[in-house]
Amino acid sequence: MKSRKKAYHHGDLRAAVMTEGLRLLEKSSVDALSLREVARNIEVSATAIYRHFPDKAALLRALAQAGAEQLGREQKAAHDRAGGGKSGFVATGRAYVRFALQNAALFRLIMSSSGPCETSAPADAADNFAMNFLRQNVAAILPADATARRNQVEVYRAWAMVHGLAMLMLDGQIKPDDTLIDMVIDESPAARP
Amino acid sequence: MKSRKKAYHHGDLRAAVMTEGLRLLEKSSVDALSLREVARNIEVSATAIYRHFPDKAALLRALAQAGAEQLGREQKAAHDRAGGGKSGFVATGRAYVRFALQNAALFRLIMSSSGPCETSAPADAADNFAMNFLRQNVAAILPADATARRNQVEVYRAWAMVHGLAMLMLDGQIKPDDTLIDMVIDESPAARP
DNA sequence: TGTACATCAGTGAACGCGCGTTCACTGATGTAC
DNA sequence: TGTACATCAGTGAACGCGCGTTCACTGATGTAC
Numbered sequence: 001m002k003s004r005k006k007a008y009h010h011g012d013l014r015a016a017v018m019t020e021g022l023r024l025l026e027k028s029s030v031d032a033l034s035l036r037e038v039a040r041n042i043e044v045s046a047t048a049i050y051r052h053f054p055d056k057a058a059l060l061r062a063l064a065q066a067g068a069e070q071l072g073r074e075q076k077a078a079h080d081r082a083g084g085g086k087s088g089f090v091a092t093g094r095a096y097v098r099f100a101l102q103n104a105a106l107f108r109l110i111m112s113s114s115g116p117c118e119t120s121a122p123a124d125a126a127d128n129f130a131m132n133f134l135r136q137n138v139a140a141i142l143p144a145d146a147t148a149r150r151n152q153v154e155v156y157r158a159w160a161m162v163h164g165l166a167m168l169m170l171d172g173q174i175k176p177d178d179t180l181i182d183m184v185i186d187e188s189p190a191a192r193p
Numbered sequence: 194m195k196s197r198k199k200a201y202h203h204g205d206l207r208a209a210v211m212t213e214g215l216r217l218l219e220k221s222s223v224d225a226l227s228l229r230e231v232a233r234n235i236e237v238s239a240t241a242i243y244r245h246f247p248d249k250a251a252l253l254r255a256l257a258q259a260g261a262e263q264l265g266r267e268q269k270a271a272h273d274r275a276g277g278g279k280s281g282f283v284a285t286g287r288a289y290v291r292f293a294l295q296n297a298a299l300f301r302l303i304m305s306s307s308g309p310c311e312t313s314a315p316a317d318a319a320d321n322f323a324m325n326f327l328r329q330n331v332a333a334i335l336p337a338d339a340t341a342r343r344n345q346v347e348v349y350r351a352w353a354m355v356h357g358l359a360m361l362m363l364d365g366q367i368k369p370d371d372t373l374i375d376m377v378i379d380e381s382p383a384a385r386p
Numbered sequence: 387t388g389t390a391c392a393t394c395a396g397t398g399a400a401c402g403c404g405c406g407t408t409c410a411c412t413g414a415t416g417t418a419c
Numbered sequence: 420t421g422t423a424c425a426t427c428a429g430t431g432a433a434c435g436c437g438c439g440t441t442c443a444c445t446g447a448t449g450t451a452c
Contacts, residue, residue, distance in 0.1 A: 031224045111360070111361075111364045111366060112364050114366070153373070153376045153377055153380060156358070156361075156367060156373065156377050157354060157358075157377050157381060159357065159361065159367075160353075160354050160355075160356075160357035160358040160361060160367075160377065161350060161353050161354040161357055162353075162357065163353075163357035163360060163361055164352065164353035164354055164355065164356035164357025164358070164359075164360065165349070165350075165353040165357070166357075167304070167356060167357065167360050168304075168349075168352065168353060168356055171304045171305050173304060173307070174349060174352075174353075180346070180349065183346045184346055184349050184350050184353065187346060188350060189382035
């Protein structure tokens with residue numbers, strides 16, 4: 001069989017590269033990801049990838065972008081499923097940590113490639129997904145008369161707590177444990193009635 | 194000049210390797226650290242290092258260990274300087290984040306190489322430095338009648354918050370800013386009177 | 387409907403690179419007499 | 420104090436590896452006539 005060329009229809013190779021890239025990130029680290037390995041696994045020459053991505057960095061950027069979108073989607077879904085408000089906030093945090101645990105390398109890649117969120121006002125959809133989502137959720141939790149500064153600090157604190165829990169579990173410093181995740185987030189002062 | 198051999202007295206090469214390793218970690222990432230670069234920089238053949246470390250992994254382990262000890266020392270110093278108690282707790286957190294920011298790659302290395310702290314009771318000095326320190330500090334903050342489980346969750350939450358803040362700043366997701374660090378930690382519910 | 391042709395997604399050979407590690411070696415050091 | 424010798428921290432050449440990227444190429448696809 002083994003047809004030599006045009007094994008992929010138009011646009012399919014790009015998708016296959018992305019899929020395989022994401023798959024490999026499930027099993028190893030970002031630095032262990034190589035163009036050649038991706039190509040090998042989808043049975044295509046290494047150079048074929050250059051038809052779709054100018055270089056390796058571009059592929060990583062695309063993977064990070066796709067990952068960020070997925071994380072955003074999962075957070076949103078969890079939030080909506082919980083019915084918004086405080087339990088929406090808690091659900092968002094849980095989704096964040098669980099995504100990190102189930103997509104370790106991808107999660108790290110996302111964090112290390114999206115820019116700082118200090119980039120001024122008009123939110124940068126994909127880049128600032130987490131920030132924006134948190135900001136909205138935290139607003140739902142604070143007293144209505146909270147100052148902007150107070151709100152911001154609260155956002156950072158909530159994000160840091162959830163992010164830290166994710167990273168510590170990823171690094172094996174804290175044993176991953178769904179119950180513990182729930183306890184840390186649910187009982188957090190910000191989440192208490 | 195350039196004497197060819199025995200440029201280092203007994204034990205000095207080991208120290209020089211460690212120092213240069215730590216220095217390189219200040220400027221780049223763990224994966225960018227190579228035996229050969231360390232050797233080059235201290236003007237020694239790459240193979241000389243094998244007299245002191247069985248392989249690269251052993252060097253990384255030693256660097257992680259040294260880093261962990263330094264972090265522990267800085268936390269302890271900050272704690273003592275603040276006079277213990279609640280402000281000691283806050284100071285410890287600040288020291289943790291600042292250490293991370295000033296020793297980015299080393300901090301990551303520490304976190305990724307020390308084992309889980311779930312390893313049973315009799316604490317493993319270097320490995321569990323952060324945990325033990327936090328545990329003591331959190332105990333000083335909780336009401337005396339707090340349950341062990343509650344205490345543990347509180348420890349994890351505090352650690353996660355501080356660790357997350359450090360990682361988010363390291364990854365450029367939150368702009369590093371001493372004032373913000375202080376606000377996030379100082380005003381955290383755990384640190385409030 | 388059939389044929390000529392431009393396009394461009396694929397190919398495989400080749401490049402130079404820096405890496406970790408091995409090997410047989412050398413020569414300064416410090417000790418035993 | 421002077422000499423013979425074992426030790427062992429250093430050397431440089433060499434290994435094989437997998438990588439990202441370049442290059443000139445080929446041949447299937449889809450369009451214009």
